[in-house]
Amino acid sequence: MSTSYTFDYLPIEVLQLRGYDFFQFIKSTLGEPEAHLLNKVAVKSISALLITEDPLDIFNYDVEDDELEKFEESLKDALKKRVNEALTRTKKKSFNFNPSSISSLPTTIATRPLPNRLSLSEHKEYVLKFINKWCLENKENFELENFDLEENVDFIVNIELDENSDVRASIKCKCNKLILLGKNDNKIQVSNYYKHLQSIACDHMKQIKNAARNLKSIQQQQSSIAGILTAAAQSQTSLIQFSAVSPIATQETFDSNTSTLSNQVTSNGKRRLTSQSKQHGPSKRSRI
Ligand SMILES: [Zn+2]
Incomplete structure (x- = not known):
């Protein structure tokens, strides 16, 4: 009984098992030889098994019992078989070791901090x-x-x-x-x-x-200045747009200006001519 066993399932009432149920439970989990041996040494319930230090202790004594000798042989065979099976499983596991299988470990275990492991x-x-x-x-x-x-x-x-x-x-x-x-x-x-x-x-x-805070207030000032500049630029644009949509008005203004200018020039020229003639008048007369 040196090998350990993993129980995938234990009945809730396992601690209360006795008699036939206990025998069936031991037979299905450990094997028939173990069940017979426990019966032979008067362990007939889980509670009795729990207080039995070593059920195999009986073989340490020189007891004349054919049935016990038979159990001993069958138990030895069963144990040898299990030890061999366990060894084969261990070898297979070590050969089939795959590092990626670590990722399948529960997260709590995989990420558990290892003391003194960090540099x-x-x-x-x-x-x-x-x-x-x-x-x-x-x-x-x-x-x-x-x-x-x-x-x-x-x-x-x-x-x-x-x-x-x-x-x-x-x-x-x-x-x-x-x-x-x-x-x-x-x-x-x-x-x-x-x-x-x-x-x-x-x-x-x-x-x-x-x-x-200072950076924020500077940014706010900058953005308000930028806002004013944008507004000014927009008003200029709208003026240009206004001029662009009324070309006739612009032309009229230009024409009237031009005519005024030309009139002025003409009148100035006339005046100049007049004044010139006025200036030249006396000299002409003096020549005559
Ligand atoms: Zn500090």
Whole structure:
């Protein structure tokens, strides 16, 4: 009975099994020789089996019993058979090992963090990834359009392994405060840094918020100037369009202007001529 068994199904009342039902249960799960042996050693219920330390102990004694000798032989054969079957199964499993079969493991087991397995750079990558994600998720809470804290700009991460290979981490914020990070299952927890950023103690966050506010007001001013310019440009365009749709009116204006100009020129010329004749008048007369 050194081999172990996997029970795909156990009846709910398994602990209450006794007599014939118990015998049938042992026969179907272990085999007939085991069922006969238990019957022989007076184990006739599950409760009796549970308090029996070793049902095979009977073979350690020199007992003259033909039936027992028969059981011993059949049990040995049955056990040998099972051991061989188990060995064959193990060999097959090791030959058929396929790494992709790992993906079929339940997610909880596959993704369960393994303590001390992450390298320093992996720990750092993990921390930076979480800070990045947190910024994205919380930018609206800070009323920021862009919120992206950068390593070595907004903070400095310090991660090291102590003498027991346990990870220790801290973050130095740009406001000069040092925040010690906790850990869970030997994985760094960044929550202390988030708490600091949300607290009024962080001057760096105040600066980020102020800078964003200033940028917003500049953008608003720019957009209002742009609005005025656009409106002005639109009114000019509408004037041009107005002129374009009434060419006759334009022509009339032009013509009247031209005629006025020509009249003026003519009258000026006349006047000039008149004045010239007036000027030349006396000289003419003087010549005569
Ligand atoms: Zn800070």
